[in-house]
Amino acid sequence: MTHSANLILAVSLIYVALLFCLAWFVDRRAARGRERWLHSPVVYTLSLSVYCTAWTFYGAVGSAARSGLEFATIYLGPTLVFVGWWWLIRKIVRIGRTHRITSIADMISSRYGKSGALAAIATLVAVMAATPYIALQLQSVTLSFEVIIGGGAEHDARIAFWTAVGMAVFTILFGTRTLDENERHYGVVAAIAAEAIVKLTALIAVGMFAIFGISGGLPESLSTTLTAANFDESVFGSRWVTLLFLSAAAIICLPRQFQVTVVENTSERQLVTASWMFPFYLLLTSAFVLPIAGAGLATMPSDANPDLFVLTLPLSAGKQELAILAFIGGFSSATSMVIVSTIALSTMVSNHIIAPISMWLLSLRREEQSGDVMRVLLMTRRFAIVAVLGLGYLYFILTGGSGALASIGLIAFCGVAQFLPSLIAGIFWRGATKAGAMSGLLTGFVLWTYTLFLPSFDGTFILSAETIRDGLFGIGMLRPHALAGFTGADPLVHATFWSVGANAAVLILVSLFTRLSPLERLQGTLFVDVFRSEPGQTLGVVRRSAATEDLFILAQRILGRDAAAALFASAARAQGKTSGLPDPSPAFISRFERELAGSVGAASAHAMVNRSAGGETISLTDLMDIADEAAKLMRTSQALAAKSREAEHTAAQLRAANERLRSLDMQKDEFLSQVSHELRTPMTSVRSFAEILEQSPDLDADTRRRFAAIIQKESIRLTSLLDEIRDMSFLHEDADSVPLDDIDGEKVLDVAVEVALAASGGRRVAFNWGQRAGPVLVRAHADRLSQVFINLISNAIKHNNGPDPAIRIDSRVVDGAYEVAIEDNGPGIPEGLRERVFERFFRHSAAGGAGLGLPISLRIMQTFGGSIGLEPGRSSGARFIIRTPLASAGIPPPESP
Amino acid sequence: MRRKGTPPAPDPGEQALAARRLREIAFVLPFVGLALITPPIIHIFADSRTVFGIPIIILYIFGVWAALVLSAFRLARRLREEGDR
Numbered sequence: 001m002t003h004s005a006n007l008i009l010a011v012s013l014i015y016v017a018l019l020f021c022l023a024w025f026v027d028r029r030a031a032r033g034r035e036r037w038l039h040s041p042v043v044y045t046l047s048l049s050v051y052c053t054a055w056t057f058y059g060a061v062g063s064a065a066r067s068g069l070e071f072a073t074i075y076l077g078p079t080l081v082f083v084g085w086w087w088l089i090r091k092i093v094r095i096g097r098t099h100r101i102t103s104i105a106d107m108i109s110s111r112y113g114k115s116g117a118l119a120a121i122a123t124l125v126a127v128m129a130a131t132p133y134i135a136l137q138l139q140s141v142t143l144s145f146e147v148i149i150g151g152g153a154e155h156d157a158r159i160a161f162w163t164a165v166g167m168a169v170f171t172i173l174f175g176t177r178t179l180d181e182n183e184r185h186y187g188v189v190a191a192i193a194a195e196a197i198v199k200l201t202a203l204i205a206v207g208m209f210a211i212f213g214i215s216g217g218l219p220e221s222l223s224t225t226l227t228a229a230n231f232d233e234s235v236f237g238s239r240w241v242t243l244l245f246l247s248a249a250a251i252i253c254l255p256r257q258f259q260v261t262v263v264e265n266t267s268e269r270q271l272v273t274a275s276w277m278f279p280f281y282l283l284l285t286s287a288f289v290l291p292i293a294g295a296g297l298a299t300m301p302s303d304a305n306p307d308l309f310v311l312t313l314p315l316s317a318g319k320q321e322l323a324i325l326a327f328i329g330g331f332s333s334a335t336s337m338v339i340v341s342t343i344a345l346s347t348m349v350s351n352h353i354i355a356p357i358s359m360w361l362l363s364l365r366r367e368e369q370s371g372d373v374m375r376v377l378l379m380t381r382r383f384a385i386v387a388v389l390g391l392g393y394l395y396f397i398l399t400g401g402s403g404a405l406a407s408i409g410l411i412a413f414c415g416v417a418q419f420l421p422s423l424i425a426g427i428f429w430r431g432a433t434k435a436g437a438m439s440g441l442l443t444g445f446v447l448w449t450y451t452l453f454l455p456s457f458d459g460t461f462i463l464s465a466e467t468i469r470d471g472l473f474g475i476g477m478l479r480p481h482a483l484a485g486f487t488g489a490d491p492l493v494h495a496t497f498w499s500v501g502a503n504a505a506v507l508i509l510v511s512l513f514t515r516l517s518p519l520e521r522l523q524g525t526l527f528v529d530v531f532r533s534e535p536g537q538t539l540g541v542v543r544r545s546a547a548t549e550d551l552f553i554l555a556q557r558i559l560g561r562d563a564a565a566a567l568f569a570s571a572a573r574a575q576g577k578t579s580g581l582p583d584p585s586p587a588f589i590s591r592f593e594r595e596l597a598g599s600v601g602a603a604s605a606h607a608m609v610n611r612s613a614g615g616e617t618i619s620l621t622d623l624m625d626i627a628d629e630a631a632k633l634m635r636t637s638q639a640l641a642a643k644s645r646e647a648e649h650t651a652a653q654l655r656a657a658n659e660r661l662r663s664l665d666m667q668k669d670e671f672l673s674q675v676s677h678e679l680r681t682p683m684t685s686v687r688s689f690a691e692i693l694e695q696s697p698d699l700d701a702d703t704r705r706r707f708a709a710i711i712q713k714e715s716i717r718l719t720s721l722l723d724e725i726r727d728m729s730f731l732h733e734d735a736d737s738v739p740l741d742d743i744d745g746e747k748v749l750d751v752a753v754e755v756a757l758a759a760s761g762g763r764r765v766a767f768n769w770g771q772r773a774g775p776v777l778v779r780a781h782a783d784r785l786s787q788v789f790i791n792l793i794s795n796a797i798k799h800n801n802g803p804d805p806a807i808r809i810d811s812r813v814v815d816g817a818y819e820v821a822i823e824d825n826g827p828g829i830p831e832g833l834r835e836r837v838f839e840r841f842f843r844h845s846a847a848g849g850a851g852l853g854l855p856i857s858l859r860i861m862q863t864f865g866g867s868i869g870l871e872p873g874r875s876s877g878a879r880f881i882i883r884t885p886l887a888s889a890g891i892p893p894p895e896s897p
Numbered sequence: 898m899r900r901k902g903t904p905p906a907p908d909p910g911e912q913a914l915a916a917r918r919l920r921e922i923a924f925v926l927p928f929v930g931l932a933l934i935t936p937p938i939i940h941i942f943a944d945s946r947t948v949f950g951i952p953i954i955i956l957y958i959f960g961v962w963a964a965l966v967l968s969a970f971r972l973a974r975r976l977r978e979e980g981d982r
Contacts, residue, residue: 072958076934079962083969084927086920086976219950236939244935272977276969283962290955 005149008327015328016170016335022194023174023187030186038186039266041273046193047260048278049200051078051251052285053133053337054140057199057330059405060286062307064293066404070235070243074406075286077247079279085271089261091427092252093271095530096262100598103348104258104419108441110602111426111527112434113520119352119603121438122419125445126255127345127388129415132456134341134392135399136408137334138163142396144311148327157397164393167338168386175343176381188339189264195336200285202329206310207288209322210295214313222290242493246410249417249500255344256337263344307405338389346384351601354380359608362557373557377600398461407492411456414496418444421504425511430524436511444503447483452495455480544589546613548581551592554612558596567595589613671840678721682714689714724852740864742887745778745785745818749811752789759790760797763805770810770821777887778818780864785884788857788868792822792880795853800826800877817866817883824877834870916979923972930965934958 030038037043056074063071081089092107101107105126109119142159174188211218251257265271296309304312310330314322358376399408421440425432450463459465463480471479481491483498516524522542548568555564571582571591582588589609596605689707693699699707757767778785796807802825810821829837840855858868866884873879932938942957 069954069958072962076958076962079965080927080930083930083965084924086923087927219947222951222955236936236943240939241935244931269977272973275973276966279962279969280966283959283966286962287959 005145008145008148008324011324011328012331015331016166019191019194019335020170020173023191025187026190027187038190039270041270041277043189043193044265044270045274045277045281046196047189047264048257048274049196049281050192050256050260050336050340051254052196052199052282052333053409054137054330054334055405055409056285057203057333058140058144058307058310059136059409060289061293061296061309062305062404063406064289065297065306065309068235070240071289071406072286073240073243074247074409075282077244077249078251079282080244081248081251082275082278085275088252088424090268090271091530092423093262093265093268095427095527097265098530099526099602100594102263102351102598102601103344104253104255104416104423105348105352106597106601106603107258107262108419108422108426108437109352110597111523112422112432112437113517113523114602114606115434115438116352116356116603116607118434118438118441119348119601120356121441121445123345123348123352125415125418125441126348127391128445128449128453129412129418130255130341130345130388131391131395131412132408132415132453133412134338134389135395136405136412137338138392138396139408140307140330140405141334143305143308144327144330147308147311148315148323160393160396164389167335168342168389170335171339171342171385171389172382174339176346176378176385184264184266185343188343189260192260192336192340195332196281198332199329199336200281202325202332203285203288203310205322206314206326206329207291209317209319210288210292210313213317213319214295214299215291218291220294222294238493239490242490242496243410246413246417246492246496249420250413253416253419253423254412255348255416256340259340259344259347342385342388345388346381348601349384349387350377350380351604354384355600355604356607359604359611373600374560398457403456408456410492411452414452414492414499415445415448417496417500418448418503420500421507425504425507426524427527427530429511430521430528431511431516432507432524433511433514433516434520435514436507436509439510440503440505440507443506444499447499447502448495451480451483451498452491455491542590543586544610544613545586546584546589546609548584550612551584551589551609552581554608555592555596558599558608567592674840675725679718682718682721686711686714686718721852724856727852727856740779740781742777743780743782743785745776745780745820745884746773746811748782748786749789749809749820752786753793753809755786756790756793756797759794763797765797765800766804766806768806768808770808771812773811773813773818776813776818778864778884779887780866780884784860785864788860788882789820789822791853791857792868792882796822796824796826796878796880800824802826802876813886817885819884820882821879822882823873823879825873825875826877828873828877829870831872837870838868919972919975919979923976926965926968926972930961933961 026038060071060074063074095101096107099110101110103126105119105122108122109115112118138160141163142156145159145163146156174191175185252261292309292313293306296304296306296313300306300309300312300316311323311326314320314326355373355377358373358380362373362376418441421444422432422437426437454461454463455468457463459468468480471477476482477484481494483494486494486498489497519542552564552568555567558564559567568581571588572578572580575582575585575588577583593605593609596608599605600608689711693704693707753767757765793807793809797805800807804825806825808823810823812819838854838858840852854868861868861882861884864884866882869881869883871879871881939954939957942954944953946953948956
């Protein structure tokens, strides 16, 4: 029993309508910035499964039925590439995001000096290679439709035609509503992800049915496959390796794979997950292929088309619902491939072929309007979608739609593999040149066309059947399937060997003998070293000047008014301007070009910007900076060395500070123990005499008085010691808070001399004035200055134990300071101790106080900004010199005495 | 994002070495996979032996495949943790 055509049509249309609603809904949410789940790695991975087309859904089973395990190579190649994502895909994705790459052709042209010609050639190759692939989808939809409505497989051209028309309309509605500035299509990605689930579910359902409904268990289903497929070791020969290579190349180079893997990628996190999840998806898909093939071979008539087992198995078993699910699965694989493929190809056609032409035409017309280029590009994208599907339809008609699905797909794989040499050389070899890439690509393309593409028409298109059999002009060496007498190989192996091999060889040879232009060198370095260079750091290398107004007009024409205004406003803000247009710095022009490249491709953007900016110069020094790895390494190590020097310096400072703190701490401990010792001596004598007085009531009055006098004297000493200690700590705490005045130093000195002489306690001292400075204003504190004078004069009296003690005081103004010299004729201070007299508790002679007088005096003078020095006296004694800075204003002229 | 059980302050040198080894494994993995599924190694399993009724070559290819997916899964998790540090 079969289904009516109307039912199947209705189901297909409902399915397409649901997909469209999903895409529309997602696009709306994305526009409002609510697209977070779209960035999830799972959605990204599912969108990668656009790799699994109708070829997988129908053709893999056919391939397994015809040649056993060979089908697995198509999924093992991509598995290896994704498992090794760290090696290649990560780099391509990073480059794609950094340089706003829009397609595989854009990637290659951008790397080789943003060459427009190279981009156009690459586009041509991509369109040609996609043609059989799209024909394959049309063929599978046509066949499956014919089978499910109960007819034979007629390869009806009308069904294929309407399928193509439907898909074109669908893709135009889907993919070209806006010219997105990033070429990202959130709605499409969501729809593709949904289709990935649909097709996997359908395949698993049919697989389960084949295993348990028909074969009766897994081992049975698998062994029937292999016996029927006449499996032997020869499967794992050169064809096996070639297929692995082609599928690995295709997962990178197919325009639609590049679109979903690189262009639609939003973060490298997605890639990390896809590295295992995508191979897992492929594994799941492949796991059910063999059981279906086995069940089909066991139960279907021998003339049944194995490509349709997925559909005919449930149909012949009367499972109607399962058959419809299988049809939808196949339909969904075909539509997702066609949508993404045609979007990617139409982007390439409009950016690399139409945009340069339309820019030229529009500039002839001299009427420049906002968004006009954008409108032209959108229109061309729609036409390009129709054209690409039309070519696929033509291929289907010309080949009669009779080939095995897998063999048609492999023609496309070999075609896109021509991108591989330029791509790999471009991102790993700085020396690859534009001339090399272009000649390599052209060589490979011509060889592919001649050895694989044209012969696939079986003599109905350009090459006649005789030419295919006997070679061009009957020359045996030029036979398409045995070029240069290379016979005996499988046609696919033969074509792959010649086209990709010659492509790579020509690329390498021509690159070795041609020179890189500065722009190629720059782009080459940026691509090869994408992980080392900072994005934005290199923007200023290309030096151009342009009027910002011209650039703004250009931006309006391509991006539209609003997007252009937003771009320029953000650039102006980045330059620190609050209003108006940004300055046309080289960095801005390069950034602007990169933004445009996201819409129209690197080559067109470069040409457009240069038309406004005039010629460019590439700063050779900057270029050398980027290019010269050695210089870069040197700079890095220099920076490191500077950093470590800085660290060492800081560490040394810290060590010094630590030392200082530790010694201060030690000084403090020392001071405390000295203080307690100093306090202990008088306290001990006070206590002992007080005890004697208390315990001996029979002491005579004289002794009593003597002891009381000792107690009093010691108490006074204690008091003065405590005063000194208080002064000392006070000075330490408030060194800076002593209020300073402008005072007359001579007056202070006079008073101090009188006080000190009166306090000398009756010792006879000869006092002499030497030279006097006369009235002088100093900046100091009167009481404290006087304290210093009194202290030094009393010292001079106290320590002068000579037979004829004498003191002489001189004062003068010298070098902006008031200087007082106090000299005695005592024993003096030996040279080695001169420094130490200013230390705390240092006592030179037995007479006198605690040894705090001089340190306190020095400290006081330091708070005035003055000093105390010690010189040997003119005769035997010591000579202290006290210096106080003069007051800054109103210094009275010194009078000579 | 540090998993439970990792020491609070791992040696940075040790960590850098581990990260580097991880990247080297990620680098080598596809080549190991390639060697396993191409001649001559694959010929070892390309005959009519069966295990539980299933041809050994099918078990071998899908086994290598599953092992690759599993290794990639574990690597991806570790590499992402590295990236978070």
